[in-house]
Amino acid sequence: MLTPLLSPATRALLVCLSVAVGIVFPQNGSPTGRLLVQKAARVNEQTARQLIEQRGAKSERHIEPLGIQVLTLPRQALPAVRQALERSGAFVFVEEDVPVQLAAVPNDPAAVSQWHLERLRLPEAWALTIGSSSQVVAFIDSGVDWNHSDLAARLRPGWNFLTRTSDTQDRLGHGTATAGAAAAATNNGEGIAGVTWTNPVMPLVVEDGSGKGTLSGVADAIV
Numbered sequence: 219m220l221t222p223l224l225s226p227a228t229r230a231l232l233v234c235l236s237v238a239v240g241i242v243f244p245q246n247g248s249p250t251g252r253l254l255v256q257k258a259a260r261v262n263e264q265t266a267r268q269l270i271e272q273r274g275a276k277s278e279r280h281i282e283p284l285g286i287q288v289l290t291l292p293r294q295a296l297p298a299v300r301q302a303l304e305r306s307g308a309f310v311f312v313e314e315d316v317p318v319q320l321a322a323v324p325n326d327p328a329a330v331s332q333w334h335l336e337r338l339r340l341p342e343a344w345a346l347t348i349g350s351s352s353q354v355v356a357f358i359d360s361g362v363d364w365n366h367s368d369l370a371a372r373l374r375p376g377w378n379f380l381t382r383t384s385d386t387q388d389r390l391g392h393g394t395a396t397a398g399a400a401a402a403a404t405n406n407g408e409g410i411a412g413v414t415w416t417n418p419v420m421p422l423v424v425e426d427g428s429g430k431g432t433l434s435g436v437a438d439a440i441v
Contacts, residue, residue, distance in 0.1 A: 390427050
């Protein structure tokens with residue numbers, strides 16, 4: 219779940235959604251014209267209903283096990299109504315019913331063995347963004363295999379700081395592995411899945427075939 223700071227309503231709803239691991243809660247969803255409220259235990263139903271109706275909201279339904287009401291109202295009125303109900307002190311919480319969406323799952327066959335994808339919570343992140351083809355990612359390493367099926371189409375001209383040439387072919391394998399983990403072509407039905415699905419790759423070579431390089435070469439590549 220993409221839930222860095224869970225609100226009271228979201229925590230309550232997760233009781234029902236605990237098995238739905240493929241659902242994402244965007245942090246900045248657009249208002250849906252609905253509010254989620256839970257009345258305080260000391261407040262009776264009639265008082266809560268009057269407060270809701272006075273603000274022009276309507277109770278769409280109850281989520282009974284959680285004691286949550288779903289209110290509908292005009293979108294433009296949502297901020298003011300939310301603030302008024304919060305200030306009344308009659309509710310435990312008053313929150314927007316934010317949109318959710320399914321997490322993205324790539325079809326790359328080796329993705330199931332990439333334990334780090336779940337560890338980094340990438341399926342949830344991919345539902346929000348899969349990267350940008352206009353932003354090049356540079357890899358300061360041993361180069362990239364020009365013929366790698368998951369990387370060849372993503373490569374952009376780089377530089378070899380050992381030979382001072384444009385030869386960025388990987389003769390060690392490490393650079394190809396790291397570039398693949400970060401930026402392999404994803405959702406293409408083959409190989410592994412990268413962190414980004416779309417960003418181009420620029421290899422900057424600072425290590426030779428034995429894995430040796432210099433600090434100055436790394437500095438040059440950064441510059």
